[in-house]
Amino acid sequence: MNVFLILRDVSVILLAAQAFSCTLIPLALSAGVVYGVWWLRRRRNLPAWLRTSREYLNSGLSYVDRAMAGVTKPIFAVNRALATVRAWIRFLSRRGGA
Numbered sequence: 198m199n200v201f202l203i204l205r206d207v208s209v210i211l212l213a214a215q216a217f218s219c220t221l222i223p224l225a226l227s228a229g230v231v232y233g234v235w236w237l238r239r240r241r242n243l244p245a246w247l248r249t250s251r252e253y254l255n256s257g258l259s260y261v262d263r264a265m266a267g268v269t270k271p272i273f274a275v276n277r278a279l280a281t282v283r284a285w286i287r288f289l290s291r292r293g294g295a
Contacts, residue, residue: 237243243251
């Protein structure tokens with residue numbers, strides 16, 4: 198048997214194990230943090246800094262929602278106007294122009 202084939206197979210196995218562990222460890226850590234926050238919220242004893250950070254996050258999200266509504270409102274208005282014009286053109290073309 199060729200030594201290079203054996204080394205190739207072993208390296209593929211080690212690479213798969215490394216990829217598995219590099220994805221599993223951060224996933225387990227983040228799951229632990231999420232579970233801890235869920236447990237604190239369920240017991241109604243969130244630390245003050247976590248409650249304050251949640252309020253700031255909600256405030257920031259409302260600013261983002263307001264900004265996105267401001268950005269998309271003109272796009273929707275133009276699209277609505279174009280749809281109205283297309284509907285009128287379609288209606289007039291069916292009626293024979295007059």
